[in-house]
Amino acid sequence: MSKAFGFVAYGGPETQEFLDRPVPVPGPGELLVAVHAAGVNPADWKVRQGLFGRKTPVPRVLGLEAAGVVQVLGEGVTGFVIGDPVFGPALGGAFAEHTLLAAAEAAEVPDDVSFAQAATLSVAGATAYDAVAQLGLEAGRTLLVLGVAGGVGSVAAQIAVARGVTVLGTASDQAREYVASLGATQVRYGEGVAERIRAAAPDGVDGILDLVGGEDARAAATTLRPGGRLVSTADQATAAGLGGEYVRRTRTSAVLAELAALVAAGAVDPHVSETFTLDRADEAMLAVESGHARGKVVVEIR
Template sequence: MKAAAFFAPGPPDVLQLIELPRPEPGPGEIRVRVRAAGVQPADLAVRQGWGPPGIEVSYPQILGNEFAGTVDLPGPGVTGLSPGDEVLGYRTLGCYAEYLVVPADQVVARPPSLPARIAGGLSGAGQTAHTAVEELKVGPDDTFLVHAAAGAVGTVAVQLARLDGATVIGTASPANHDYLRSLGVIPVAYGDGLVDRVRAVAPHGVTASLDAAGADGLRAAVELVADRHRIGTIVAFDLYRELGVRWLGSKRSAARLSDLVTLYRQGKLRIELRQAYPLEQAAAAHHDVGTGHGRGKVVLTC
């Protein structure tokens, strides 16, 4: 099978298309023929030398933590899944490949209304956003500030918060303001004066905030939100402890992913696809995600 992997940390160009044997599923596992795999900021961090907690990076290392595809071969003891079933799911590393093996309880059915390219990028951003909105206890009495609101995680987070009845303010580049308005979000531009601009559109204050942008957004949230337990970040690795706010890791599960699929199928969740790259252009996909301030999700197709 073909896979996009790297042999040593470095810039995007260390990613290479290589040939590897197809993996074999063990008990309770399935082999999936991958159709699309999402590209996440965490993938870029691993490529640059970061190791996910509890995971040993070994070379050649295949990246990718989310996918959509077709069941190719169920392993021993697997019931309820058959060859040809359309699924989406998650695992830690190994998704930038034509085939992968994953525990059967880490996939859910992909309905026909959910395109494979969208499904391939749903789990990472979707489950991160779903976890964040849940952990920050966002509800109808809240004014919720989301930094990088037009990005992959932000796009899902603002929609989930709106479904929960919250007023949502989102920071984004001006080119994405109309997009945020279409999601029911009050847009605010990045840059100097951010705190004052947020206060101008939130006269009754901000009660919770999710940072998917970095240090500037997180520092602004600390000025705006009184309860630091209701401020979370998914990107400011080196700052959250100093500021006394929360690191929000994704609590992935098939049940959480299934909730997101249901919302999409019901027309309550919109997923923006920024760009789909073929597997051999994994380096270009990493360049794209690394630019920041992009709208929606980048995926690789196999």
């Protein structure tokens, strides 16, 4: 059996509990992985709440991204061998001693990258990479990241800075130093945000990555230069109403490999802010669900 943490009914934290499940068997194109670390994301508690639908039967294991060591190769898998350190989106839950990865969406963990770092890249990191690529800003341009202190925003800012883009990011004043550590300039969010953005970028911004939606996104959009682009992960309707686009996800091993290479080179720090053992997975969920986590939270299994 394989120990896991998940939920037994859709709802609040009270539905979470530890589960014992058979060790998963990889199907064609899949890898069985002994999990060393799993990233925690806001989407985890939203899945538990049923905000993405309630069709998947419960009990259900939580966790969307994992890093570990290959134990078994599914039929037709090439490019990996047993014992390889790998990471990717988890099939069937990552907060577990074992999980499955789709080989086409998995990548090897480089020597200079920890399992905890790698476990943060498949969801927030890859979303950030795809969004920055979609914006297509050249060196010397200015990017505004709404919600820069979270998991997606932190990585997006660093990728953009590595490409020679000037980055502004909305966050609380308490996060000013953290935002500066990303290579970005903090702008306080909330009422009057458009005026503060204009003060930091008098000529406007060339691109906006919207991670928050709502009134801040509508206000910030007024600072976009003619011909500028807006990409959102927060709200498809708002993005479309502002003339922008929703983020297009690629979900390939190539993107994960590029992200891992950026981490290995020191160009991107996933900023793992807190780690919890599997038996404290409920605390890890609470840290993210509270909305106060900065950077990434990780559950370490081994």
